[in-house]
Amino acid sequence: MDMCQSCQYNMQVIEKIKNQVPDNELTTKLADMFKVFGDNTRIRILWTLFDKEMCVYDIAEKLDMSQSAISHQLKTLRQARLIKSRRDGKNAFYSIDDDHVKKIIEQMVIHVEE
Amino acid sequence: MDMCQSCQYNMQVIEKIKNQVPDNELTTKLADMFKVFGDNTRIRILWTLFDKEMCVYDIAEKLDMSQSAISHQLKTLRQARLIKSRRDGKNAFYSIDDDHVKKIIEQMVIHVEE
DNA sequence: AATATATATGAATATATGAACATATGAATG
DNA sequence: CATTCATATGTTCATATATTCATATATATT
Numbered sequence: 642m643d644m645c646q647s648c649q650y651n652m653q654v655i656e657k658i659k660n661q662v663p664d665n666e667l668t669t670k671l672a673d674m675f676k677v678f679g680d681n682t683r684i685r686i687l688w689t690l691f692d693k694e695m696c697v698y699d700i701a702e703k704l705d706m707s708q709s710a711i712s713h714q715l716k717t718l719r720q721a722r723l724i725k726s727r728r729d730g731k732n733a734f735y736s737i738d739d740d741h742v743k744k745i746i747e748q749m750v751i752h753v754e755e
Numbered sequence: 756m757d758m759c760q761s762c763q764y765n766m767q768v769i770e771k772i773k774n775q776v777p778d779n780e781l782t783t784k785l786a787d788m789f790k791v792f793g794d795n796t797r798i799r800i801l802w803t804l805f806d807k808e809m810c811v812y813d814i815a816e817k818l819d820m821s822q823s824a825i826s827h828q829l830k831t832l833r834q835a836r837l838i839k840s841r842r843d844g845k846n847a848f849y850s851i852d853d854d855h856v857k858k859i860i861e862q863m864v865i866h867v868e869e
Numbered sequence: 870a871a872t873a874t875a876t877a878t879g880a881a882t883a884t885a886t887g888a889a890c891a892t893a894t895g896a897a898t899g
Numbered sequence: 900c901a902t903t904c905a906t907a908t909g910t911t912c913a914t915a916t917a918t919t920c921a922t923a924t925a926t927a928t929t
Contacts, residue, residue: 790886794886794887796887796888820888821888821889821890823888823889823890823891824887824888824889827887827888828887828888842895842896844896844897845895845896845897846896
């Protein structure tokens with residue numbers, strides 16, 4: 642695949658989106674995905690999972706929030722396929738399911754920090 | 756500045772955010788910025804402005820929406836400093852105000868397309 | 870089987886948001 | 900200065916969203 646070695650951009654995709662406004666299907670998909678990132682709790686959950694997988698209780702404790710609130714947001718993130726879960730006994734361990742997640746957040750950090 | 760030549764990432768920023776979850780101030784800023792991108796109309800407006808500056812009426816016509824709806828969203832985008840405006844007689848011309856905007860959307864396109 | 874622990878889920882509530890509508894403002898032109 | 904054209908804004912309404920609370924489910928332990 643034609644890919645920039647440094648930044649991992651797919652050059653074909655970049656070429657494709659250069660000029661005209663794409664159809665509503667794509668822009669809606671984009672907006673919906675941005676929405677998933679558009680919540681403080683979800684951003685913090687994702688960040689927590691950058692290092693390593695964690696179980697629900699530990700995420701809740703680390704972020705000082707209720708188990709229920711975290712569980713609800715985990716569901717949202719899972720449905721968006723940004724994270725995945727695995728059962729291990731009583732625990733459910735969650736981890737990042739997509740290489741892009743970190744890059745997407747990094748890009749936004751650069752934007753808000755600069 | 757220590758910057759990747761290909762992808763324009765600021766390496767210091769990337770280093771900084773590597774490990775722990777940052778304070779709420781940053782994550783809230785991030786989430787709020789993601790929220791601005793998290794709307795179909797705003798994504799389409801930004802895309803429309805990638806090529807060139809445009810006036811409100813032309814944006815509304817191109818996206819087949821009311822002048823009022825577009826104007827409201829332009830305000831949101833302007834407050835987030837993603838676009839800027841200039842008056843020219845009766846018209847207000849809007850244009851992208853930040854180099855990151857395109858990269859941020861591109862990154863998300865890559866995510867949803869792959 | 871009964872209990873404890875971890876997680877998920879449904880309902881309710883409060884808040885945020887986007888668009889429509891009506892109207893106001895600003896600038897050019899007769 | 901009245902009118903027209905372009906844009907901005909305030910209000911209202913319907914919908915979406917995040918959290919809390921109560922409860923259900925799943926797994927392990929005794």
